[in-house]
Amino acid sequence: MNDVLSLLPAVFAGILLGIIFFGGLWLTVNKGLGSKRATLIFFGSLILRMGIILIGFYFVGGDSWQKMLACLGGFLVARIAITNITKKIKQTDPVFIKKVGDEN
Structure with missing residues (x-):
C-alpha cells in the first residue's frame, strides 16, 4: 500500500504534464x-x-521505472480528459473556415 501512495505524486505530475502538452497542442491548432x-x-x-x-x-521518473510508468499513466489520463473537453467545446462553439471564393 505504501508503494502505491509513493507513486501518486508521479501520477499527478503526469496529469499536469499532459494538460500542458495537449492543452498547448489544442491552443496551437486554434x-x-x-x-x-x-x-x-x-x-x-x-x-x-x-x-x-x-x-x-x-525529473519525475528519473530514479525508477515505476515512477516513469505512473507519470505516463497520468499523462494518458490527461490526454483523454483534454480530448473530451475539447470535443464538448467544439460542439458548442463551431468554427467555420472560409473557403476561397466564399462571399459573406
Missing part, C-alpha cells in the same frame, strides 16, 4: 490555423511542448 506564420507557430510549439515534457518526465 491559433495556428488562421495565422500567416503557421509553420513557425506549429514548429515552435512542438519544440517548447516536447522540451517541457521531456524535462518533466526526466
Whole structure:
C-alpha cells in the first residue's frame, strides 16, 4: 500500500504534464490555423511542448521505472480528459473556415 501512495505524486505530475502538452497542442491548432506564420507557430510549439515534457518526465521518473510508468499513466489520463473537453467545446462553439471564393 505504501508503494502505491509513493507513486501518486508521479501520477499527478503526469496529469499536469499532459494538460500542458495537449492543452498547448489544442491552443496551437486554434491559433495556428488562421495565422500567416503557421509553420513557425506549429514548429515552435512542438519544440517548447516536447522540451517541457521531456524535462518533466526526466525529473519525475528519473530514479525508477515505476515512477516513469505512473507519470505516463497520468499523462494518458490527461490526454483523454483534454480530448473530451475539447470535443464538448467544439460542439458548442463551431468554427467555420472560409473557403476561397466564399462571399459573406
